[in-house]
Amino acid sequence: MTDMTREDVTAMILTAKRQAGLTWEGIAEAIGMSPVWTHSAAMGMNAMPSDKAEALTAHLALPQEAALVLQESPTKVWTQAVPTDPCIYRLYEIVGVYGPTIKALIHEKFGDGIMSAIDFDMQISRVENPKGDRVKIEMSGKYLSYNAW
Amino acid sequence: MTDMTREDVTAMILTAKRQAGLTWEGIAEAIGMSPVWTHSAAMGMNAMPSDKAEALTAHLALPQEAALVLQESPTKVWTQAVPTDPCIYRLYEIVGVYGPTIKALIHEKFGDGIMSAIDFDMQISRVENPKGDRVKIEMSGKYLSYNAW
Amino acid sequence: MTDMTREDVTAMILTAKRQAGLTWEGIAEAIGMSPVWTHSAAMGMNAMPSDKAEALTAHLALPQEAALVLQESPTKVWTQAVPTDPCIYRLYEIVGVYGPTIKALIHEKFGDGIMSAIDFDMQISRVENPKGDRVKIEMSGKYLSYNAW
Amino acid sequence: MTDMTREDVTAMILTAKRQAGLTWEGIAEAIGMSPVWTHSAAMGMNAMPSDKAEALTAHLALPQEAALVLQESPTKVWTQAVPTDPCIYRLYEIVGVYGPTIKALIHEKFGDGIMSAIDFDMQISRVENPKGDRVKIEMSGKYLSYNAW
Amino acid sequence: MTDMTREDVTAMILTAKRQAGLTWEGIAEAIGMSPVWTHSAAMGMNAMPSDKAEALTAHLALPQEAALVLQESPTKVWTQAVPTDPCIYRLYEIVGVYGPTIKALIHEKFGDGIMSAIDFDMQISRVENPKGDRVKIEMSGKYLSYNAW
Amino acid sequence: MTDMTREDVTAMILTAKRQAGLTWEGIAEAIGMSPVWTHSAAMGMNAMPSDKAEALTAHLALPQEAALVLQESPTKVWTQAVPTDPCIYRLYEIVGVYGPTIKALIHEKFGDGIMSAIDFDMQISRVENPKGDRVKIEMSGKYLSYNAW
Amino acid sequence: MTDMTREDVTAMILTAKRQAGLTWEGIAEAIGMSPVWTHSAAMGMNAMPSDKAEALTAHLALPQEAALVLQESPTKVWTQAVPTDPCIYRLYEIVGVYGPTIKALIHEKFGDGIMSAIDFDMQISRVENPKGDRVKIEMSGKYLSYNAW
Amino acid sequence: MTDMTREDVTAMILTAKRQAGLTWEGIAEAIGMSPVWTHSAAMGMNAMPSDKAEALTAHLALPQEAALVLQESPTKVWTQAVPTDPCIYRLYEIVGVYGPTIKALIHEKFGDGIMSAIDFDMQISRVENPKGDRVKIEMSGKYLSYNAW
Amino acid sequence: MTDMTREDVTAMILTAKRQAGLTWEGIAEAIGMSPVWTHSAAMGMNAMPSDKAEALTAHLALPQEAALVLQESPTKVWTQAVPTDPCIYRLYEIVGVYGPTIKALIHEKFGDGIMSAIDFDMQISRVENPKGDRVKIEMSGKYLSYNAW
Amino acid sequence: MTDMTREDVTAMILTAKRQAGLTWEGIAEAIGMSPVWTHSAAMGMNAMPSDKAEALTAHLALPQEAALVLQESPTKVWTQAVPTDPCIYRLYEIVGVYGPTIKALIHEKFGDGIMSAIDFDMQISRVENPKGDRVKIEMSGKYLSYNAW
Incomplete structure (x- = not known):
């Protein structure tokens, strides 16, 4: 039994996006949500309702387990009190x-x-x-x- | 020769506003600028062009020297890296x-x-x-x- | 024209309470609010509706201007990220x-x-x-x- | 001889819970304790008495060694002085x-x-x-x- | 109506002690408490029961109001997370x-x-x-x- | 040539202690030192004289190299300026x-x-x-x- | 499918530079850019236009995928608020x-x-x-x- | 005997400059130094050689004691590890x-x-x-x- | 009864030194101590034995009370964890x-x-x-x- | 092609020193430098001139590549603003x-x-x-x- 983490799913999404030459705008449209919310949910800063999680997983051909992970309530963490970028x-x-x-x-x-x-x-x-x-x-x-x- | 500071002028503006029962929206309209910019300049977070500084000074009946202070480039300082309010x-x-x-x-x-x-x-x-x-x-x-x- | 600050009003309340031998529970009852909310508003951590501000001012015999100050939206500040008390x-x-x-x-x-x-x-x-x-x-x-x- | 750590046991509990579709309320009831205490002990923020540790281990079908680990006094650590979530x-x-x-x-x-x-x-x-x-x-x-x- | 603060009372105690050439051990003995507790209460790190507050006030010839201040629950504050002395x-x-x-x-x-x-x-x-x-x-x-x- | 670190030796001691059901008091007695010093040396917060290092190694059946590591001057590090436990x-x-x-x-x-x-x-x-x-x-x-x- | 990260590409560049005995000045000249910009882009502090990314990749004989990574917008991070070097x-x-x-x-x-x-x-x-x-x-x-x- | 501090002299310079409508460039030229160095010395971030200190004092009609203060080695202090302006x-x-x-x-x-x-x-x-x-x-x-x- | 503080005495010493055109080396010699120790005691980073405190007070013509203050154990404080000068x-x-x-x-x-x-x-x-x-x-x-x- | 890092070389030096029972004083003498400089260069806090890097590598029988690494300009990093040891x-x-x-x-x-x-x-x-x-x-x-x- 291996566990898929939030970080795993974020990495899978980024790789699938890059390999398929997709944009956040395009992904958002495909699942019927806004680009801001779609990106933040993909980064683990928002939880997805089940239909959106499944739509994203299908659109990017991710494993089924990813849809479950995307629905969990993430712990929102940022490590730089003052961001440097x-x-x-x-x-x-x-x-x-x-x-x-x-x-x-x-x-x-x-x-x-x-x-x-x-x-x-x-x-x-x-x-x-x-x-x-x-x-x-x-x-x-x-x-x-x-x-x- | 006494010097008027940014803090002095901010305090004068707040007092004049409270005593005259004004709003930021009203003050902004009186000087022909937006409320956001007007408030931030009053707080010392933006410098005022001379015509706006004089309009504000006249509108609030502040001493003439205040118009000069409002035109200086302020040093923008906030002391809480993570704000508490x-x-x-x-x-x-x-x-x-x-x-x-x-x-x-x-x-x-x-x-x-x-x-x-x-x-x-x-x-x-x-x-x-x-x-x-x-x-x-x-x-x-x-x-x-x-x-x- | 002198301005009364939040800190001034908090100090006046504490002095009046001590001199009259009052309790927070008693003050809260007098103005018809809970002790928690009453204390936090007195400390400048909550704004008072006008009737409560006037009730408090009357109960403690504070100057009239204090009732206005108590109605303003305070900026909530705490200076210890990790409290020591x-x-x-x-x-x-x-x-x-x-x-x-x-x-x-x-x-x-x-x-x-x-x-x-x-x-x-x-x-x-x-x-x-x-x-x-x-x-x-x-x-x-x-x-x-x-x-x- | 391999050692099982607190972190290992927490991960096992989370996985078993997710796979069996359990809730914290349900787990807590199964071991006869409150949900708050049960979750915090599972996270390594409280030590379990031996009977509760064994009840939890049995309920989630964890290895026997986990019950010993759950009884140890954990060092309570949080790394964000100001939490971001x-x-x-x-x-x-x-x-x-x-x-x-x-x-x-x-x-x-x-x-x-x-x-x-x-x-x-x-x-x-x-x-x-x-x-x-x-x-x-x-x-x-x-x-x-x-x-x- | 002027208010006496904790800091005022601490300063009075230190001055009276220096001028009378007293020791903490001696002051503690005079009020029937330990030197550690006596010093920490004098510094505003502990509240005094009324009999001890009055004994201290009498022993050092402080004004009567000081005895009231010494009985209040102080907010314990230290400003150096890592002390330098x-x-x-x-x-x-x-x-x-x-x-x-x-x-x-x-x-x-x-x-x-x-x-x-x-x-x-x-x-x-x-x-x-x-x-x-x-x-x-x-x-x-x-x-x-x-x-x- | 593999190197044994302080952390390795601390982990070995904790495992041996748990498996043998020992106490710090018992281990300290076995090597003729106090429990406080024995624990702190085991944690890498004090260096052991050679006879004590060998006594501990023998008592817990650790590898010979551990006795050398226990004699080195450790760099004392704590990472929480304000401890959370x-x-x-x-x-x-x-x-x-x-x-x-x-x-x-x-x-x-x-x-x-x-x-x-x-x-x-x-x-x-x-x-x-x-x-x-x-x-x-x-x-x-x-x-x-x-x-x- | 393995992903090449910014850190991987930076490491490849440093190794290729050392092994070929190159200088930043020489690398910069080879791709027709300044040494400051070339080094900072190699370190992941600037994104490269595609022609420069390909020129660098060719000059240092890096894998083709590196050219793609060098064109991405990096997140600029420094971890020491006050640098120690x-x-x-x-x-x-x-x-x-x-x-x-x-x-x-x-x-x-x-x-x-x-x-x-x-x-x-x-x-x-x-x-x-x-x-x-x-x-x-x-x-x-x-x-x-x-x-x- | 009253002492003039660095802060006093900086304030005098700023007031004299504002009242006489001078520029840093002009002041620097008058004392034969660069504008960068002149401003930083006026701010207390550099010590002035005696001839420059006297030239500045004369040019701005400051009291004689100011020339002595400007020659002292200042302790360079900035209070924001990360500047906000x-x-x-x-x-x-x-x-x-x-x-x-x-x-x-x-x-x-x-x-x-x-x-x-x-x-x-x-x-x-x-x-x-x-x-x-x-x-x-x-x-x-x-x-x-x-x-x- | 007014109290003289450490800060008062340090300020008196600095003023007396400047007005008399003295050096630390000279002051140290006058009281028979080293310049390093003399300066640090004058700054409130070391306590003076009574004979040295009196010698310094006499040499600089300070009030008698200063000699008492110089003998007290100072609390050593520095406010910059990383010094900027x-x-x-x-x-x-x-x-x-x-x-x-x-x-x-x-x-x-x-x-x-x-x-x-x-x-x-x-x-x-x-x-x-x-x-x-x-x-x-x-x-x-x-x-x-x-x-x- | 594997890269040897500064940390690798430091670890090799410490191991070789321990196994051969050497002292820093002895190593320093062998390469004709002072113990302070020799230790700090070994720790990655100073770069070595080529002859010294080769002398050290030969004396401790380290791989040839280590001599190159020891000549590079290290980035000096310490992670504790206030050291705990x-x-x-x-x-x-x-x-x-x-x-x-x-x-x-x-x-x-x-x-x-x-x-x-x-x-x-x-x-x-x-x-x-x-x-x-x-x-x-x-x-x-x-x-x-x-x-x-």
Whole structure:
């Protein structure tokens, strides 16, 4: 009895993707989900509902056991409190610079509470621009109000 | 000769805003800028062009010297590598969970590069939703391609 | 024009409580809220609705301005990533030892998601026991399910 | 002579559970203990009395040596001072936000002392609620009074 | 209404001790407690029962309010995770070098549990020795057994 | 030529001890040393004199090479600046809470200096007590006076 | 199907370079790029355009798959927040000592903005000097102006 | 007798510069030194020779004592191991990404050694470019060879 | 009654030295001690015997109370785990690079033990050298042998 | 083609030394270098000139390839910012306690600059002493003066 881990399945997905020359956009479309969610579930940062796990496994011709692993609740771990990769660091920097501003405006528009990172979705798109194309990131999270009791 | 610091001006703005019962949205409209940028400049996280600095100073009836201070390049400092306030922490968590996904999709859509956090803008809005209203954050940054030489 | 800060109001509350020989339980009862929430709002870890802020201000004979400060959204800050006070450290230790267990059982009972720390309440009580009385802590938070999109 | 480690036994338990389609609740019932304690002992965060270790080993058809390993005093280790998984982080956040409140109320109800994390137990349950079901966590620990000598 | 803080009282005690040429041993004897406990309570690391707080206040001729402050439950804080003072570092080093040994021997002599740091006392004495006098530290803490439930 | 490491020898000792059903107290007695020192040397936190290394090797029927390894000066390493295991953490907490007190009393009894952690010994014993048995830890280290030159 | 990783390709390049007695300058010339960029791409800190990846692979007689790996966007990771190697530490020290100066002079010459580390290039050369030859590092990055919106 | 500190002198210089509408380039020219060195000495990151200290004091009409303070060897301190200001962070990022490359090329051109950060100088200039002007940083440090003895 | 602190006395010494144009070497000679010890005691890193404290106080014309403060056992604190000042960092670097070597050679020459940092002295001198004068640091500490018991 | 790493060569040297019963002093003498430098080069903290690398390889009968590896510029890495081994920690403590003193005396004797840790050498010796033999460490590094430009 050998166990397949999350890391095994992530590696299988990356290899299958590279060998078949697929894109995340294409894989996402094949399983009927968004590219952001599809990639994060493939990386082990989200659990897949069973139909999506099976659709992904079939699309990439992975072993059947992989579909079970993809449905498990992963433990989300990142090891760099401050990320070093420049592409990810810029996002961290935005949180440092604009975090208090986002907080102030949420409070102004909603009251005392937060934007949920659980009941949450995100889209990434390319916006053409004559001065240089732009990356657009749209986040949407449910407003959660603090409880008083 | 007494010097007015960034912190002094931020405190004056917050007091004037509270006493006059203003909102960030209202202040931003008065100076013809977005609420996100207006708040971050008021907090000392962005420098103001001279016309905006004077408009803000006039709108809030601050001393003239404040307009000069608002135009200086601030040193952007945050002291918590991992923010503790729940509203800001959720943003940090999103970077931890979805950072590698954003990176992968930028690379897929643009090539090897990043989204700029300097040539950058952001909007925050409230989206009505029968299951609970949602916070929408839209970020847009210029794509910067790595150089090879 | 002098500004009253959160720290000022917390200090005023502590002084008034000590001088009048009050208890948190008594103060909470006077404003019709729970002791846990009342103490945390007094410490600047929760914002007060206006009626509760005014009730507290009246009960403790604080200046009127304090009621406004108590209604603002505080920035929640703790400076020790690992708390040193033994009473608080034991709670941290419980998260370290039992955190993965709580996660596993939430997943077993609910699916992939978390217990909210925002839509959340807590009670603390004393349970008599012949082998030594026990502290009982009851936490209740809304289950939030991860989104797939 | 090969040695079986704690990690080996934890892996065996997880595999046997997955293959037999068991739940922690079911396993706990089979050995006559609570689900919280059973899971934490299986993870190597608590030592098992010999009868419970043998009951678990028999129930999951593990090798006999596993029962010995489960009885040893484990060294409790967690490697993230601030946990990243959102489900566990929310518990950490609760300690940060409400730790001083819990301390103040323990002192008010008992005197100068702490809630033990050793002579301690915990239950987790699902509470139905029309606005969304809630996670309930009940902790109970012996009050320990500081010594003066 | 001015408030006296823990830090104020600690400073008063140190000044009174220096000016009267007292020793910790002498102060401890005067209030009928041990030198270790007396010093730690004076430093704000332990709360004093009311009779001892009053005895100390009387012995050092401190203002009456100090006796109240000394009875409050202090929040125990140390700011250096690894202490730099050589005298204290050596104790830290002993925990690093001998911690696993102490744990193993407690398990051998008592079973799975710990030595309490709450129901705890300590003595420090000087032991004459022809090769150089020795510091003797004796710690005694109640054995607490882990709970299974 | 294969090399035997400190870690190999520690593992051999633990296995031999478990298989033979020995105790640290028994092993220590067999080689004529204290249990604390014997355990710490077995863990690689102290070097053994050759006669003790050979006595231990003979007593546990380890290969001859092990006796050489046990005589080497180990590099003492601990990887957690703040230990997480509750049994060891309590010792760390004692250093945090009582460290300044121990320092003050050493200075009062001896002058400006420290207790050596090198010319040092320790005993651990069980003290019966009707309110619950107690762990007793006795440390003795040579007083070292600071040099002035 | 075996996967070749970035680390594998870096190791192959280092081995081929050592065995053929090549220099970075020579390799860079062979592929028509600068030594700084060539070394950093070989180390996995930059992605190679396909023609350069193939030129490098051919020059060093690496397997064909290596050319594909060299074109992927690497995740840039460094694990020492403060580097220990003296040669790299001196660069870190220059950032600590002169960072605020570089910032002030960029602001004086350009306005509020930064030097890009993405649209960036660097040369390293040896400058003869009778008092001892000098290392010359020339960095050039596009000036990016902060956005106001 | 009041003492003037480094911080006092830095503040005086900044105020005098702002009030007289000077630039670093202009101040540097007035004392016959480079702008980089002049700014860093003004910030307390370098000591000034007496003639330069007096020239600066005279040029800015500072009190005579300032010239003495500017000649003292400052203790160079930066408090952020990883700088947060984006302009300075990009320099830190360059060290992280290109540090090993700079080391490798120094070794290739010089042998085993480093570039001195003490016998060191730097220039910053603006380079016009139709695609956007560029910041140019030129560093020059004496090569120091490791000693063998 | 005002209290003079260690920091007060250090500041007085520095001011008196600067105003009288003294050197550490001169001050040390005046009190009959070495410059290293004299400076470190003045900085609050060593306690002074009463005759030396009085000699220093007299030599610098400090108030009488200063002599008492200089005799107290200071708590030795440094706040940078890794020092940033280049002159001190180089010493830290030497410990990182040569620490294991010093340990190995102490073990080879003495056996299992350490060099004391308490029964310790140090001299610093200038050695003329045609290739550039050299700093010579001589440390001498008592060898302390690990205890076996 | 298999590659021999620095770690491989270090392990070979340690094994050969142990098996042949050699000392660092003896090995150093055999290759005509000092024990400190010889040990540090063997540990991978210094590169060897070719003649010394070959002498060492011949003396210890290591494979020829080892001589090449010993000549490469190593990346100097230590992973504990604060070392835990007591013998090395004492050196770290000396830097913490006496670092500012060494800096002050270098400035007094030489001017504004540092002692080089690159153009540097060290000797360790045993000094007999009736009160207990002493470890003597002599460091010598070239004085480097800060540049003004």
